[in-house]
Amino acid sequence: MPVELTPLTGTIGSAVRGVRLADAVEGATVAALRATLVDRKVLVFPGQHLDPDELVRAGRLFGELTPAHPVLPPLDGAHPEVLEIDATRSRTDPRYRDEYEQDTWHTDVSFMADPPLGSLLAGVVIPPAGGDTAFVDLQAAYASLSAPVQVLVDGLRAEHDGRKEFDGFLRDNPEGGVWGGRRFTVLEPVVHPVVRVHPESGRRGLFVNPTFTTRIVGLSRLESAGLLDLLYRHATAAEHTFRHRWAEGDVVVWDNRSTMHLGVRDYGDHHRVLHRVTVRGDVPVGVVPAAAVHAAGWSPCRGPLPPPQVVAALAHLGGDDAEAHQHRERPAPEA
């Protein structure tokens, strides 16, 4: 049966039919799925019904898997890569509400230096109504910012900090968890570019999220909070979003480098369980290399235009991006 792709919105989300992930093997179809993931950012595979072993196999089609989470425990000892998401657990164990509920906008594990490339989520117990997963297309959100705001955010970096979500859990579970071969018993903030250049497509996207991003580096607290609020309000506008209504057995895969998401907590007392695996990712790269910003001593809040050293660094990046950037930086003609 040929693979059938159906777009679910203009820029984000495609349904994929005609492939059973548990049986797929490396080859042209899988390569095409990976390329489609970069382009469409979210792939929905209805009716897969994957058990945890099959989910792990399916995840490996997209790359090497990470442990389930840097801090939270896996489903069980036989499946160290699988995270069980069961928000209803917080009813019996309210200590860990933030850890169990994934109901605020986030990009998975952005509080680590190398956040996952993507995640696969399998619907195991689905409530009769509600409990959608909602996604934001962070590339579309960047593209629809006005040019002066794009110039501003292109050179900025932001801190991401897992402590506000996971400190309570780590206090009670001091053995911590393993990520990238290292044991983490405490989490330290990391710094990522505010605008991420996608390592495969070269497209730019916002890379901040309200769950883990704590501040924009180099800005006052007021400036940072105000700018992040503007970016979140802009990014979560309906035209940048896609919502998946679950049926049991669905698998949803997302590109974590160009999206953020949440589980909509609107299913009352019903039970809802999902299983997730995450694919190892790389260190996010920005538009202006961090070293160039640092060396030039440039801060966008000191002036509207970056100095020649930064423009030169952008030109080194080559391609349409650098040209587009330089074009935007040309002062408007006098009226």
Ligand SMILES: O=C(O)CCC(=O)C(=O)O
């Ligand atoms: O519960 C959901 O729908 C989303 C799960 C989630 O946020 C995650 O896996 O990171």
